[in-house]
Amino acid sequence: MTRSNITIVHTPDSAVRRPGRLLRELVADIRASRSLAWRLAVRDIRAQYRQSYLGYLWAFVMPLANTAVWIMLNHTGVVRVADTPIPYPAYVFTGTMIWQLLVEAVQSPLQQVGMSRSFLTKLNFPRESLIISGIIKQALSLGIKLVILVPAVMFFGVMPDWHLTLVPLALLAVIMTGVAIGLIIAPLGLLYTDVGRVVPLLAQFFMYITPVVFAMPQGGVMAKVFAINPATPLVLTTRAWLTGSATPMLGAFLIVVCGSAVLLFLGTLLYRLTLPILIERLST
Amino acid sequence: MSGEAPLIRVEGLSKKFCTDLRTSLKYGVHDLVTEIVGGRRGQALRPKEFWALQNVDFELRRGECLGLLGRNGAGKTTLLKMLNGLMKPDKGRIELHGRVGALIALGAGFNPILTGRENIYVNAAVLGIPRSEVKRRFDEIVEFAELGQFIDMPVQNYSSGMTVRLGFSVAAVLLEPDILFLDEVLAVGDIGFAMKCLNRVREIMANSAVIFVSHNMPMVSAFCTRALVMQRGQVLLDTTDMPQAIDRYIGAFGIDRRTSGSGEAEVLDLRLLVDGRAVNSDDPVVDQGREGVVELTFKVKPGHRARATVYVDDIAMSQVLAVAVKDERGENLVFPPGIHRVRVPLGALEMNMGTYSLLVAISNIETAQLLCREQGMLPFRVRSTNVTWSKIVRDRVSTVLPSGAPVNDAHGG
Numbered sequence: 041m042t043r044s045n046i047t048i049v050h051t052p053d054s055a056v057r058r059p060g061r062l063l064r065e066l067v068a069d070i071r072a073s074r075s076l077a078w079r080l081a082v083r084d085i086r087a088q089y090r091q092s093y094l095g096y097l098w099a100f101v102m103p104l105a106n107t108a109v110w111i112m113l114n115h116t117g118v119v120r121v122a123d124t125p126i127p128y129p130a131y132v133f134t135g136t137m138i139w140q141l142l143v144e145a146v147q148s149p150l151q152q153v154g155m156s157r158s159f160l161t162k163l164n165f166p167r168e169s170l171i172i173s174g175i176i177k178q179a180l181s182l183g184i185k186l187v188i189l190v191p192a193v194m195f196f197g198v199m200p201d202w203h204l205t206l207v208p209l210a211l212l213a214v215i216m217t218g219v220a221i222g223l224i225i226a227p228l229g230l231l232y233t234d235v236g237r238v239v240p241l242l243a244q245f246f247m248y249i250t251p252v253v254f255a256m257p258q259g260g261v262m263a264k265v266f267a268i269n270p271a272t273p274l275v276l277t278t279r280a281w282l283t284g285s286a287t288p289m290l291g292a293f294l295i296v297v298c299g300s301a302v303l304l305f306l307g308t309l310l311y312r313l314t315l316p317i318l319i320e321r322l323s324t
Numbered sequence: 325m326s327g328e329a330p331l332i333r334v335e336g337l338s339k340k341f342c343t344d345l346r347t348s349l350k351y352g353v354h355d356l357v358t359e360i361v362g363g364r365r366g367q368a369l370r371p372k373e374f375w376a377l378q379n380v381d382f383e384l385r386r387g388e389c390l391g392l393l394g395r396n397g398a399g400k401t402t403l404l405k406m407l408n409g410l411m412k413p414d415k416g417r418i419e420l421h422g423r424v425g426a427l428i429a430l431g432a433g434f435n436p437i438l439t440g441r442e443n444i445y446v447n448a449a450v451l452g453i454p455r456s457e458v459k460r461r462f463d464e465i466v467e468f469a470e471l472g473q474f475i476d477m478p479v480q481n482y483s484s485g486m487t488v489r490l491g492f493s494v495a496a497v498l499l500e501p502d503i504l505f506l507d508e509v510l511a512v513g514d515i516g517f518a519m520k521c522l523n524r525v526r527e528i529m530a531n532s533a534v535i536f537v538s539h540n541m542p543m544v545s546a547f548c549t550r551a552l553v554m555q556r557g558q559v560l561l562d563t564t565d566m567p568q569a570i571d572r573y574i575g576a577f578g579i580d581r582r583t584s585g586s587g588e589a590e591v592l593d594l595r596l597l598v599d600g601r602a603v604n605s606d607d608p609v610v611d612q613g614r615e616g617v618v619e620l621t622f623k624v625k626p627g628h629r630a631r632a633t634v635y636v637d638d639i640a641m642s643q644v645l646a647v648a649v650k651d652e653r654g655e656n657l658v659f660p661p662g663i664h665r666v667r668v669p670l671g672a673l674e675m676n677m678g679t680y681s682l683l684v685a686i687s688n689i690e691t692a693q694l695l696c697r698e699q700g701m702l703p704f705r706v707r708s709t710n711v712t713w714s715k716i717v718r719d720r721v722s723t724v725l726p727s728g729a730p731v732n733d734a735h736g737g
Contacts, residue, residue, distance in 0.1 A: 046422060047420065047421060048409065048418075048419075048424065049417065049418065049419050050409055050413060050418040050420075051413065051416075052359065052364075052365045052412055052413050052415055054359045054361075054362045054363060055359070056360065056361070056362035072452070075449060075454065075455060076449040076450065076452070078450070079445060079446050079455075080446065083433070083435050083438060083442070083446045087435045087437040090437050090438075128587075137376075159429050159432035159433055159450065161409075162411065162428050163410075163432050163454060164408050164410055164426070165450050165451070231353060278587040282576055286684075310360065314359060314360070316410065316411050316412045317356055318356075318413065319410050319411055320352075320411035321352040
């Protein structure tokens with residue numbers, strides 16, 4: 041044990057005043073987080089799996105149910121969906137799956153911190169591990185989903201091509217964007233429960249201005265709204281790579297990915313800076 | 325070792341808390357913004373705020389153990405949380421040199437559905453211990469926790485004792501800190517296990533600076549080399565004289581006076597005399613082992629013939645000593661209606677150091693109906709220079725027997 045020369049200093053000064061140290065410590069903590077994050081993810085997945093007969097099947101129930109509803113609505117003519125580039129069932133199925141991933145990613149930071157509240161307010165450990173653990177959990181469940189997603193798409197009559205190899209990257213971009221948004225709202229969300237309630241509401245609203253169950257509108261106000269919605273390129277590109285169809289918004293996709301990378305970095309800093317203050321307010 | 329620089333250095337540490345949740349959340353948002361833009365925290369109190377901790381200074385070296393004493397809300401946990409980096413100070417500075425370990429929140433991260441074995445790895449990961457290290461010392465942990473074959477059972481089926489034993493064992497076996505924080509965790513499991521924990525903590529203590537929060541005074545006196553007595557966020561006393569510290573801590577407790585019974589008897593006056601002198605009511609201190617005498621004046625209303633008993637209560641209002649008021653033949657003295665004055669010898673006041681009070685009970689001698697019960701009277705402190713774990717402390721001159729002499733066996737023939 042030769043690490044006894046570590047020195048820790050706590051002062052009231054904002055960590056932003058010493059950005060070099062802030063970044064150095066952030067990197068060190070993320071490195072230290074990896075094994076803990078993995079442990080926590082394994083713990084949660086095992087526990088979830090052990091208490092349920094259907095286990096991972098639940099991951100498909102939501103998108104399947106959603107798909108069924110929309111196929112029915114479309115079929116009976118209650119809702120008239122414009123022609124989609126691929127068969128409608130495959131369109132809705134992939135769309136809802138991607139959308140669910142994004143929404144879960146947004147909720148993940150708040151949920152992870154909430155779950156660990158009891159020991160977060162008592163023990164000091166690299167708190168970035170909670171966020172990373174959330175990402176690992178999503179990635180693992182995603183892996184299993186893909187196993188079903190790809191054959192399902194083929195069953196609906198769509199043949200994926202070599203773009204399929206890019207799908208993990210696209211899905212990662214979706215998770216990254218979600219987590220970045222989640223990190224930005226987490227500080228306020230931990231103080232006020234209102235934030236946590238608004239998220240599903242907004243998610244519902246945004247789903248209808250993103251090509252998840254609807255096709256891209258061909259003109260009018262809605263076309264503009266769809267086009268400026270940053271979730272649109274994410275969903276379109278991911279679906280296109282998954283189904284081997286044309287990628288209409290590749291440029292926008294890359295811009296969104298870069299934007300969310302920046303957002304993720306800022307969100308991580310925000311999380312790190314604000315958590316001690318939040319812990320103080322949570323435990324009083 | 326004494327020439328070594330301190331491992332913990334705390335200077336002018338202060339922390340504000342808010343009494344109202346909504347306002348507290350609002351200030352939280354304000355502090356968030358201040359932190360993000362790199363502003364300075366306000367030093368003054370805002371409305372509805374108070375100092376939960378104010379101007380705390382101390383240094384601690386390797387091999388020292390600092391006890392934090394104080395009533396609930398004195399700021400002990402707040403201080404510990406700031407030391408542990410869980411919240412930021414509002415003023416002052418903390419400097420820690422070396423690896424920090426904490427025996428707080430035992431079993432953090434346990435998932436009840438998973439087995440003890442799985443939870444050991446999770447808990448160790450939360451404490452920052454690599455998996456390889458846990459693997460290497462796994463059997464040691466299980467043995468320390470005395471869990472045996474139950475290690476593969478879900479933790480939700482554990483008794484509460486088993487769960488804390490497991491939590492303690494993970495930390496106690498794996499942690500090798502330079503600085504250790506302990507918060508009320510040593511009273512774990514049954515007495516045998518508690519003793520084992522204490523021994524383990526003693527081992528850790530030899531090589532580290534320890535900060536210890538406990539309300540268990542015998543434990544504090546057994547472990548600590550120094551104490552901070554805290555009251556309302558401030559340090560009242562910083563001393564290496566443990567009996568003095570404990571006496572000061574105990575003195576901070578008030579005792580409520582309570583009257584019950586039918587009201588058909590009444591205590592008019594009560595005095596406690598030690599060595600013939602009345603105990604000073606401003607600073608009522610009694611040295612351990614002195615003879616105490618109570619002078620009691622009371623009134624019994626018409627229609628009752630009464631008997632009386634004087635009790636000594638400890639701080640938890642449980643009775644330590646009962647002295648029935650008797651005559652030479654061992655019969656109860658009977659008090660007819662009227663005013664009576666009695667002198668009741670309590671004998672040697674051999675209670676362990678702490679705060680005590682007197683209780684007088686007067687009841688009808690035939691029906692045993694309680695006429696008057698006056699609790700929490702004349703609170704006084706028992707002072708002693710040595711602290712033990714027992715309720716009663718009695719030093720006796722003993723005789724050394726020749727070691728070759730046959731043992732007197734009570735069962736023998």
